[in-house]
Amino acid sequence: MASPKVAVVGAGVIGLSTALCITETCPSCSVTVLSDQFSPNTTSDVAAGMLIPHTYPDTPIHRQKQWFKETFTYLFDISNSAEASEAGVHLVSGWQVFKSAPKEELPFWSDIVLGFRPMSEAELQKFPQHRFGQAFTTLKCDCPPYMLWLEKRLKATGTQMYTRKVADLWELHSEYDIVVNCTGMGAHQLVGDKQLFPVRGQVLKVHAPWVKQFIRDGDGLTYIYPGIHRVTLGGTREKGSWSLSPDAGTTRGIFERCCSLEPSLQGAQDIEVKVGLRPSRQCVRVQRDVLSRGGVKLPVVHNYGHGAGGFSVHRGTANEAANLVGECISALQGSSSRAKL
Amino acid sequence: MRVAVIGAGVIGLASALCIHEQFQGLLPSLELEVYADHFTPNTTSDGAAGLWQPYVSDRGHLQETLWNKETFDYLLQHLHSPAAREMGLFLISGYNLFTEPVPDPSWKNIVLGFRNLTPKELELFPGYSYGWFNTALMLEGRSYLPWLTNRLTQRGVKFFHKKVESFQELFAQGVDVVLNCSGMRSGALQPDPELQPGRGQIIKVLAPWLKHFIITHDLKSGLYNSPYIIPGSEFTVLGGIYQHGNWSEENSAKDHKSIWDSCCRLLPALQKAKIITEWSGLRPARPSVRLERESIRLGNLQGEVIHNYGHGGFGITIHWGCAMAAARLFGSVLQEKKQLATPPGPRL
Numbered sequence: 001m002a003s004p005k006v007a008v009v010g011a012g013v014i015g016l017s018t019a020l021c022i023t024e025t026c027p028s029c030s031v032t033v034l035s036d037q038f039s040p041n042t043t044s045d046v047a048a049g050m051l052i053p054h055t056y057p058d059t060p061i062h063r064q065k066q067w068f069k070e071t072f073t074y075l076f077d078i079s080n081s082a083e084a085s086e087a088g089v090h091l092v093s094g095w096q097v098f099k100s101a102p103k104e105e106l107p108f109w110s111d112i113v114l115g116f117r118p119m120s121e122a123e124l125q126k127f128p129q130h131r132f133g134q135a136f137t138t139l140k141c142d143c144p145p146y147m148l149w150l151e152k153r154l155k156a157t158g159t160q161m162y163t164r165k166v167a168d169l170w171e172l173h174s175e176y177d178i179v180v181n182c183t184g185m186g187a188h189q190l191v192g193d194k195q196l197f198p199v200r201g202q203v204l205k206v207h208a209p210w211v212k213q214f215i216r217d218g219d220g221l222t223y224i225y226p227g228i229h230r231v232t233l234g235g236t237r238e239k240g241s242w243s244l245s246p247d248a249g250t251t252r253g254i255f256e257r258c259c260s261l262e263p264s265l266q267g268a269q270d271i272e273v274k275v276g277l278r279p280s281r282q283c284v285r286v287q288r289d290v291l292s293r294g295g296v297k298l299p300v301v302h303n304y305g306h307g308a309g310g311f312s313v314h315r316g317t318a319n320e321a322a323n324l325v326g327e328c329i330s331a332l333q334g335s336s337s338r339a340k341l
Numbered sequence: 342m343r344v345a346v347i348g349a350g351v352i353g354l355a356s357a358l359c360i361h362e363q364f365q366g367l368l369p370s371l372e373l374e375v376y377a378d379h380f381t382p383n384t385t386s387d388g389a390a391g392l393w394q395p396y397v398s399d400r401g402h403l404q405e406t407l408w409n410k411e412t413f414d415y416l417l418q419h420l421h422s423p424a425a426r427e428m429g430l431f432l433i434s435g436y437n438l439f440t441e442p443v444p445d446p447s448w449k450n451i452v453l454g455f456r457n458l459t460p461k462e463l464e465l466f467p468g469y470s471y472g473w474f475n476t477a478l479m480l481e482g483r484s485y486l487p488w489l490t491n492r493l494t495q496r497g498v499k500f501f502h503k504k505v506e507s508f509q510e511l512f513a514q515g516v517d518v519v520l521n522c523s524g525m526r527s528g529a530l531q532p533d534p535e536l537q538p539g540r541g542q543i544i545k546v547l548a549p550w551l552k553h554f555i556i557t558h559d560l561k562s563g564l565y566n567s568p569y570i571i572p573g574s575e576f577t578v579l580g581g582i583y584q585h586g587n588w589s590e591e592n593s594a595k596d597h598k599s600i601w602d603s604c605c606r607l608l609p610a611l612q613k614a615k616i617i618t619e620w621s622g623l624r625p626a627r628p629s630v631r632l633e634r635e636s637i638r639l640g641n642l643q644g645e646v647i648h649n650y651g652h653g654g655f656g657i658t659i660h661w662g663c664a665m666a667a668a669r670l671f672g673s674v675l676q677e678k679k680q681l682a683t684p685p686g687p688r689l
Binding site for chain 1: 420421422423425426429431432433434453454456458459461462464465474476479548549550551552553572574575609610612613614
């Protein structure tokens, strides 16, 4: 197989980074990205893009840690390069505060982020309702810049990108040798994965350029993440809600909760409300699969179900998915050479 | 009781506010006036980035360390007040970088979360092998000075756009106490060979992805002669010039190149940053801050002067502690005046 044709379905951060990894591990591949939405209209564009991992209950911790480490290292190098501002990748320091003692004193990622330490008494005084805290420096991928930068990198490799709604992965079997499924919440319909469920998140993106530090409540519901031009205020975690319409009461609630952590936000301007459905699953599905109809096989690699942790592990899972694509190619080449005998 | 403040930078305005807040109630006859030839946004304080950070070594002046602490604590208290935004006050974290280990600074316990940099963090800054991380405060002059001015105006303090040529000129008008907050130009009011300009130049750029201050130190080239990058609420300040004895307030192309090249080497992404403007200013440098009383007598004229100048590159950092000290000195002047019998004859 001289030039395997790979279709990546989905153009969120997972689809784009997976496509990019495939071009890196398999330069002879011809990669095409197909998606009904591109930035700035993907779920990824709603997210703040903070590198603070979400813990998946059913994925082994060492695997999650590896994914996070690879992602952090990759972005760390970008943040340190001349491309940092174009890629939208920047360092941000801040605090995670807890009203009651956190389950784990040291999360699995504490030695990967920078300068992780407990907050001092003096720092905690800023948060009278919270009794414990962690201070650290991590990375943020601002969207759309990061997405646009990924698209630019892809175009430079000759990757084509098309707006197309794929109703059934099988419809690609005649045009492509391998299909990579990075459809996020779309996998619910597309592959009938009932273990995948939405966790609705509403956020506010505001103009508050004096906010330089992130603040996150350890309960994951209230957070303030300063981006390049806007600060993301969050949020909600509504399991099972499919609604993409902003809710005014929720907006007020988010604003109040964030102002209680950072009173200066009262002066924030230009409040923009966004909603995204976190494509949630007990474990991220990074897995090979085969679709088979009438003797014809279509190798599939799944890479979806990242829930609240998409940005935190995107590069790590993209690497893994690219390796699985490599395996699929070897398998195809093996079987095609067998067919010749 | 007429009090004249000379200078409308951060020192003059804060001293005026401190005195008015503390004594107006006790002394209804208090008339406070501010005289200056430059007002915001044209003062030295407006050009400063506004980062609270003292020098890395305290030059042995414990008193200055205490004034720095007083200022930090005062500002920290205001952080959650509704005024913070208007004051231009916000928290910011960042890095101090060195090429060799150095002792911890006098202010390590004043700022929040002071710690050494980890090896991973140092990877971000090739050429630097040691450093600190801490959370400090920004107090932007472009916001703070107007805020102080508003507070003073609300209190009935009068402002005069005038270049004062001598203390005597004010005493002749009936001023009882002068607060000399004239910064760099104090030498014109009273010769002070210890007061020298520490010329600085800065480039203001748009780099909104930067959320940390980065201050490098080169113990060989000296204070502020090593690149620094300080993100503000709107612009990022690039600097790294300190020229002792240079009175020029013109931007120098050579200094521009030095700042730009060294900052871009430190942060390659800055090459893409848009340059907005450039500015030069004179830090009113002195071996120590001059904060003391002086009785001036010339013929029939007499009056008290409270000097409060020579804050170098740490004016914003130390301003409130000094303003409070100046207010205490004013208090002692009042005490003495009450105890002294009114001298006979007219006061000229």
